[in-house]
Amino acid sequence: MIAIQDQTINTRYYSKYIIKDPNTTTDRCRxxxxxxxxxxxxxxGCTILVNTEYPRRHDNVAKIIHQQLAIKHKLIKQHVPTYKYAPQNVLENEEYKLYWNRTIITDKTTPHNKPDIILTNKKKKLTQLIEISIPNTTNIQKKTGEKIEKYIQLAEKVKDMRHQDKVDIIPIILSTTGVIPYNIHQYSSAIQLHPNVYIQLQKSAIIDTCSITRKFLNTM
Ligand SMILES: [Zn+2]
Structure with missing residues (x-):
């Protein structure tokens, strides 16, 4: 992870321009x-990994959040290790409803209609659209704004269609190397996650980023 953060791993860019290895003829991705x-x-950023490795890393972080919410609101009883945890599409009890990867059908076409997690407090008529993203470090601030902008239309629709008093967008953003924005604490407390949950999220993202990088470098 330190090598990744210091950008001193043996990428083609590094090899061609930093150490100037004559055997490296191209700087293009392998x-x-x-x-x-x-x-x-x-x-x-690699388009080959965009449908496999990056979503897996994203889902591992999302699963930690989903399982914590499910336990907190008594929707499931037992905690299992994240690698064994398969979130159910819908969990519901008297007070709460929790969705995983649920497409919300709206009357008109809303471009972004599938938040990672949706939590509804039925008595309070409060819904939270939870969106997780793991961009590279330079993009973490930008991503928060992007997520809110993307889901604002859906939030308004859900408020009307499901007769909610309030619909909030909760972006949980951390970088590929585990860097977190200040607002992660504010957002995770808004959904009542344990104050230390960010450490678990960081650990999960870092482990997956290391594994992605290791696998990549072993591809010749
Ligand atoms: Zn690539």
Whole structure:
């Protein structure tokens, strides 16, 4: 992880321009062959990994949050290790409803209609649209704004359609190397996560980023 953070891993960019290895003839990515192979490209920008490795890392973080919410609101009883945890699409009891990866059908076409997690407090008529994102470090601030902008239309629709008093968008953003924005604490307390949950989220993201990078570098 330190090598990834210091950008001193043996990417083609590093090899060609920093250590100037004469055997490295191209700076293009060994997988997609399109973009320059930098650390950021490997950890969050490669189109070949966009449907496999990155979503897996994203879902592992999302599962930690989902399981905590499910236990907190008594929707499930037993805690299991995250790698064994398969979130159910819908969990419901008297007071709460918790959705995983649920598409919300709206009357008109709303471009972004599938938040990662939706939590509804039925008595309070409060719904929270929880969106998780793991961009590279330079994009963490930008991502928060993006997520809110993307889901604002859906939030308004849900408020009307489901007769909610309040619908909030909760972006949980952390970087591929575990860097967190200040507002992660504010957002995680808004959904009543344990104050230390960010440490688990960081650990999960870091482990997956290391594994993605290791696998990538072993691809010749
Ligand atoms: Zn690539």
């Amino acid at each position: 997988l997609c062959k399109q973009q320059i192979e930098t650390v950021d490209h490997i950890t969050s």
